[in-house]
Amino acid sequence: MGRLVPAVTRAFDILELFLEGDGTLSAPEVTRKLQLPRTTVHELLTTLAARSYLAPVPEQPGRYRLGVRPYQLGSRYAEQLDLAAEGQRVAREVAETCDETVHVAILEGTDVIYIAKVDSTHAVRMVSAAGRRLPAHCTAVGKMLLASLPAPELDARVTHRELAAMTPASVTDPDALRAELAAIRERGVAAEHRESNPDVSCVAAPVRDSAGRVVAALSISVPMIRWNEERETELSELALKGAGDLSARLGHRGPR
Structure with a gap:
């Protein structure tokens, strides 16, 4: 079995946080829940948002919700x-x-x-x-x-x-x-x-x-x-x- 890539693991850890609660999270909340450095969290959130895995909540500055990409992947999985x-x-x-x-x-x-x-x-x-x-x-x-x-x-x-x-x-x-x-x-x-x-x-x-x-x-x-x-x-x-x-x-x- 190959080595797990820490950055990828952390990105998935962030995405899985959105399965709970009201479906929105801020950077400080992610930092607290995962006990990660603030800089790391900001970089991961920025990357996930840039790839449409996350999206900013318009009416709540600083908060994120799941983007369209997880839905597209889930739909493709369901088709199979x-x-x-x-x-x-x-x-x-x-x-x-x-x-x-x-x-x-x-x-x-x-x-x-x-x-x-x-x-x-x-x-x-x-x-x-x-x-x-x-x-x-x-x-x-x-x-x-x-x-x-x-x-x-x-x-x-x-x-x-x-x-x-x-x-x-x-x-x-x-x-x-x-x-x-x-x-x-x-x-x-x-x-x-x-x-x-x-x-x-x-x-x-x-x-x-x-x-x-x-x-x-x-x-x-x-x-x-x-x-x-x-x-x-x-x-x-x-x-x-x-x-x-x-x-x-x-x-x-x-x-x-």
Whole structure:
């Protein structure tokens, strides 16, 4: 590994300060926060401003905010992101932690489509495949995604529609589904028990993009022979962490 260049490191340290607070900083504030010489800070700020990484705040002399260049770089990065590829990477990390089957899914109409999947190494495990489509109301990922919809969109997908059952445990009553989705919004995590597969339970958490929109959900599926309340709590926390990690890869800046 090559040697880090101190001046470049300091420049990035300055840029990262703008991720916090109100997004503006003065030279004295940067000096205090990073414990750098005043001359060094002024030279770095001048250079970053000259390259459009920072810009003076017109109504606040002596203060800086992020310039247009970080936005341009971020937009180019976002263009190169592949939700399925990033989802597969995170799903693999989560599966390595819990050794259960992990999915990342998106919502299409009233169905979910698995776009990434990593299998458990256990002999007894959930059998599925990337690309598979299932009714959203029967799955933890689907319920998480439905719960994240604005009310008008949810109404359009649920009202006056038959909710088909995949197992005897599937929720088929629209009012019961709405009540469950409200509880999911409150908890921030979804679960289903034997609703899509009589031998499997799942938990799921939301994946957000850079604008904070829920664009996918990450789930962990477990055969009932390895399922209990303690395991559900443990895996719910892991699903939230995995979904947070994937959200961060997509540019979301909220809490993980």
